[in-house]
Structures are given as structure tokens and as C-alpha cells.
Amino acid sequence: MLSELVGLLRDNTEEVQVGESNGYNYSCGFAFEKTGLKKAVSKAGGKVVNLSEDEIVKIKFPNSVNKPKELFLPKIVVEADAIIDLPLMKTHEFTTFSGAIKNLFGCVPSNRRIYLHPFLNEVFYKLFSILNPKLTVMDARVGLEGNGPTKGDPVEMNLILTSNSALATDIIASEIMGLKIEQIGHLKYIANKKNLMREKIITQGLDVGEVTRKFKLPKIDLPVKAQMQIYKYEYLTKAFFCSLDIVKLFQKITLAYRGKPIEVN
Numbered sequence: 683m684l685s686e687l688v689g690l691l692r693d694n695t696e697e698v699q700v701g702e703s704n705g706y707n708y709s710c711g712f713a714f715e716k717t718g719l720k721k722a723v724s725k726a727g728g729k730v731v732n733l734s735e736d737e738i739v740k741i742k743f744p745n746s747v748n749k750p751k752e753l754f755l756p757k758i759v760v761e762a763d764a765i766i767d768l769p770l771m772k773t774h775e776f777t778t779f780s781g782a783i784k785n786l787f788g789c790v791p792s793n794r795r796i797y798l799h800p801f802l803n804e805v806f807y808k809l810f811s812i813l814n815p816k817l818t819v820m821d822a823r824v825g826l827e828g829n830g831p832t833k834g835d836p837v838e839m840n841l842i843l844t845s846n847s848a849l850a851t852d853i854i855a856s857e858i859m860g861l862k863i864e865q866i867g868h869l870k871y872i873a874n875k876k877n878l879m880r881e882k883i884i885t886q887g888l889d890v891g892e893v894t895r896k897f898k899l900p901k902i903d904l905p906v907k908a909q910m911q912i913y914k915y916e917y918l919t920k921a922f923f924c925s926l927d928i929v930k931l932f933q934k935i936t937l938a939y940r941g942k943p944i945e946v947n
Contacts, residue, residue: 753790
């Protein structure tokens with residue numbers, strides 16, 4: 683789908699760039715290569731961009747009551763003529779639901795963006811307000827239920843959701859997944875801030891009731907609960923994730939707890 687969309691955009695604009703940032707323990711370039719994304723985008727006439735390697739712009743929020751009081755974003759994103767958000771439909775261990783708004787978190791270029799987890803609701807709200815995608819296209823041909831975003835089970839939905847509002851897309855997508863907005867902290871937070879309730883959203887095409895399929899929620903076991911507790915505190919989050927060695931040790935303990943063999947490096 684990405685290749686087709688890039689091709690359509692290239693018919694009407696000079697340049698199309700597909701961006702992503704480095705992860706905590708992997709490089710964006712590695713992901714571009716291994717997923718075939720770079721090849722697909724290039725073939726369609728676009729180019730991939732590692733947002734972690736771009737010039738950084740500091741965005742300040744001097745009148746904000748809540749943290750963070752500033753965000754660092756790639757210049758290429760801040761100055762883009764238009765941003766198109768391309769999320770997937772899936773559940774998530776820590777946020778219950780992951781969609782268009784959470785997808786914007788990948789625009790934060792520092793691989794230490796994990797330090798922002800204690801303030802996710804406000805971070806997502808500010809990212810949505812700053813970036814304001816002109817178009818959202820959610821790939822829901824195959825969704826993910828259970829322990830997403832990486833360990834879930836595929837669900838064939840055969841849907842594509844599009845909207846001029848990332849927030850509206852997420853509200854409708856979560857409803858299709860059988861979720862209530864009260865279960866999704868960041869979505870409820872932003873919907874209240876933007877005063878966008880379900881009854882204000884007009885849908886076209888298939889009726890939501892026709893395609894609703896209740897997704898299995900993530901299983902919140904002891905390792906997930908422990909990480910959720912860490913995320914509640916700013917300095918504990920920074921201390922825990924200051925070292926990749928500490929994180930790898932936690933991952934090994936988690937694998938052992940879940941009954942999987944410990945990998946020896």
C-alpha cells in the first residue's frame with residue numbers, strides 16, 4: 683500500500699519522503715532495508731529519510747502546565763508542506779491501542795524518546811497539535827490483537843480507513859476493534875482536549891457495525907506490570923533505560939519468566 687500511495691503522490695508533487703526514527707536498540711536504516719520499505723519507496727519515486735539524522739528543531743511550550751515543556755523534532759517534519767500519517771490497526775501492551783496518533787511518536791528523532799513515556803498523554807497531544815497530519819491512511823487489511831505492537835496475533839480485517847483527522851481515525855478504528863475510548867488513556871485525553879466526541883464524527887462507506895470485530899486485549903503479565911510502574915516516574919524511567927545492558931538483562935529475565943530459554947550472547 684505504501685508504494686502505491688507514494689506513486690500517487692509523486693504524480694502531483696515534486697518530492698515525497700517517507701520518514702522514521704531510530705529505535706532504542708535498532709537503527710532506522712536497518713529496518714528500511716530488512717522490511718523492503720526502502721526498495722518499495724524508491725521504486726515508486728520517493729525516498730526514505732532517517733529522521734534521527736536530520737537537523738533538530740526545538741519546540742517550546744512556555745504556557746503549558748504539563749510536562750514536557752519542550753520537544754525536539756526533525757526540521758524536515760516541522761517544515762513539511764503536508765504530513766500524511768500511515769498507521770496500522772493494532773493493540774498495544776502499554777497503551778491498549780496503537781493507531782494514527784501514537785504513530786506520530788516515531789517522529790521524535792532521539793532513540794531516547796522512551797524517556798517521554800511518563801508523559802505520553804501530553805506528548806501525543808502536543809505532537810498531534812504541532813504536526814496535524816493533512817491525511818491519515820490506516821492500513822487495517824490485517825490488524826494485530828493481543829500483545830502488540832510486536833507480539834500480537836494477526837487479524838484479517840480487509841479494511842482501509844482514511845480521514846483528514848488522525849484523532850477521528852483512531853476513535854473509529856478503536857470502535858471497530860471493540861474498544862471503548864475510556865480504555866485508551868491517550869485517546870480519551872486528546873479527544874477531551876480537542877472536544878471531538880464520537881457523535882461529531884461522520885463516517886462514509888461501510889457502516890462501523892458491519893465491520894466491528896472485538897480484538898483480544900494484551901495480556902498484562904508481571905514484566906509488563908513492572909514496566910508500567912517504571913513508566914509512572916520520570917527519573918526511574920531515565921535510570922532504567924540509561925543503559926542498553928540493563929534493558930537486555932530485563933529482557934532475558936522476562937523470557938525466562940514467560941517460559942522461554944534465555945539467550946546467551
